[in-house]
Amino acid sequence: MVGPAGNRCRDLVQALIVSRILDPASNLATARALSPDTATSGIGERLGLGEIDEDEFYAALDWLNEHQSAIETALAKRHLQGGTRALYDVSSSYLEGRYCPLAARRYSRDGNPGKLQFTYSRLHAPDGCPVALEVFAGNTGDPAPLSAQVDMLKQRFRFDRVVLVGDSSMITEARLREDIKPAGLDWITALRAPAIQALVAGGRLQLTLFDERIMAAITLSDFPGERLIVCRNPDLASERCRRRSELLEATERQLARIKAAVGRPRDPLHGTAVIALKVGAVLNRHEMAQHFELDITDAGCRFTRKKDVIDAEAATDDLYVIRTSLGAACLDDADTVRS
Structure with a gap:
């Protein structure tokens, strides 16, 4: 899937993947660990790499970047099919350095607030297999990369029906209105706490509903064509x-x-x-x-x-609400209540 057998760049990429799993290190350290004269493992010999210069690794990564689209398309054909759920997430990492064009100041998920960041989105198959990845500037908000993923699913992968699953910070009302619904995609997300409190305060979500059950599916006029799965969890x-x-x-x-x-x-x-x-x-x-x-x-x-x-x-502390466009056939485990 990465490239044809016997291709030098393909073999180097394979070596990088194996080394990253077994013994993560810099490109320079990895090159020394795989070269015959300084080898600390049998990976280089097993793959028939011979003498390796760290610059070859950088060239191989450039080659891999050029083939990313084809590899992702092959992964999608193998692991995603029309109608499947695509798991989507956004994360970030910090950088040791100052010259990356995507580096920017932002909240650090790694706990390194003084470092420059870059943001990346990941698309996974239901079993967790990574299918596609895209990198963005470090100050990009979580919802923004979703537009690129929607376009990729519909245009490049040509899927007729895909269900996106993401939390409320990524699949926001704006993304639903501007990207997901116009693209005809199904989705599963969640309501934020203020929205849940508003439903309870307005009487549209009655807490007595859970006197004898801990889960229910409801439909509301505020969410046309959608279903809310309300769950109660004392913990x-x-x-x-x-x-x-x-x-x-x-x-x-x-x-x-x-x-x-x-x-x-x-x-x-x-x-x-x-x-x-x-x-x-x-x-x-x-x-x-x-x-x-x-x-x-x-x-x-x-x-x-x-x-x-x-x-x-506090009255809604034990509630969380899943919001979805999927119909009742997908929600057999929930009692259905219409209001």
Whole structure:
């Protein structure tokens, strides 16, 4: 699938793949480990590579890049068929260096906030086999790469019916409206917590529905042609309650320090803008702004918890909602309730 037998670049790519799995290292270290005079394994001999220069690896990677589309098409024919589910995800990695044209500053999933990042999207078959990958600039938002994947599925792979599966940060309302629905693709995603709370507050999702069941499929006029799979999970509620309590307490401790700084007799913190800036930094750090009532003046700072907001949020802690365009035939395990 990578290339014809006997092709030097193909053999080098195969060696890189094997080495990456067994003993990951830089191209220079890998070249030395596979060359006969400095070999630390039998991979180079087994593949008949002979003497290897690290520049050959870079040339082989350029060759592989030119053949990426053909390889992905071959993988799609083998692992994806019309009507199958395509698992889609977006991730990022940091870079050691400064000269990559795609490198940009962004939130680091690797926990290296000082490093430049690049973003990549991955398309997998239902069994987890990678089928396609595309790299984007490091400051690209999670939903943006989805447009490229939709185009690839419909145009390059020529699939009539594909179900995209992704979380709510990738398959957003905008992507549904602008990319997925116009392309005629089916999809499975999830509702965010505020949307679930709005359904409960508006009476369109009644919690008594789960007195005798933990899962149900419902249809609502707000989501025409769609189905919502509502699940109840007490363990999820316990975890969310624990996390919210910890964040509330951490926020209150830091707000109390600001309040003490405002009220101290010597060199007090004063000025509405200055105090608000420090309070805002605390609330943003813990994402707790919606949970507190604030009263900030030039010489004062008071805060209290919004009990009604916290209680309303806690009421839906044990709920999560899957949103899908798939019909009832795909949802046999759920009781169906129409409203």
